[in-house]
Amino acid sequence: MLNNMFQGIFDTDMTTVIAVPDFLLCVGCALVIGLILAGAYMYVTRYTKSFVATLAVLPAIVCVVIMMVNENVGAGVAVAGAFSLVRFRSVPGSAKEIGAIFLAMGTGLVAGMGYLGYAFLVAVILGGVTLLYNKVDFGAGKKAALYKTLHITILENLDYTGVFDKILKQYTKTYEVVQVKTTNMGSLFKLTYNITLKNAEEEKALIDALRCRNGNLEISVSKQETIIGEL
Structure with a gap:
């Protein structure tokens, strides 16, 4: 009787209605998996x-969708097309966040297909590996500290073409001008370089040498900026 309440009006004899207890079991497991991944x-x-709250419910959402299109090839293709049109419009996201989303969707898909044990196993193993990699700072390396973005402010009457080349060659392995813009109503130029230091401990010496050349105007050195797509 309870299962009849959840039958669709377009059901046929070839359609298998998911039992309510099975449905609730899969969704409940997916929610628990979401909490594990979010934690x-x-x-x-x-x-x-907002991100971790979404991450916690995402496996359950995918689980429900997969259960609804089970054994229906046409609906599955339609859902795949709909997912491909989804764009996450939010603050810029990192590769780590995208990976977390894919992991949540993957575990939700496994749970939706009924493999609850494998879903938990995937969540625990891959969630644990992610924790381990973050804990040991995997991929950071010593070279990451050498990559910097350098901002130099100069007067408008100073020809910036090659003006700092001699200093940069002394303290950096590579350098590249990535942006030149005016500031302070055109009375100043702001140059932006991507540089690779020869020695991370010589950062202050580099700044002091540049200060003598740019008239002691503003100089800043930061972690190298990268362009990332919006999530």
Whole structure:
């Protein structure tokens, strides 16, 4: 009787109605998996409330969708097309966040197909590996500290073409001008370089040498900026 309440009006004899207890079991497991993944992401990573809340429910959402299109090839193709049109319009996202989303969707898909044990196993193993990689700072390396973005402010009457080349060659392995813009109503230029230091400990010496050349105007050195797509 309870299952009849959840039958669709377009059901046929070839359609298998998912039992309510099975449906609730899969969704419940997916929600628990979502909490595991969200907790793992929160443990050693900077996060926003909206992102981890979405991450916690995403496996359940995917699980429900997969259960609804089970054994229906046409609906499955339609859902795949709909997912391909989804764009996450939010603050710029990192590769780590995209990976977390794919992991949540993958575990939700496994749970939706009924493999609850494998879904938990995937969440625990891959969530644990993610925690481990973040804990040991995997991929950071010593070279990461050498990659910097340099901002130099100069007067408008100073020809910036090659003006700092001699200093940069002394303290950096490579350097490249990535942006030149005017500031302070055109009375100043702001140059932006991507540089690779020869020695991370010589950063202050580089700044002091540049200050003598740009008239002691503003100079800043920061972690090298990268362009990332919007999530």
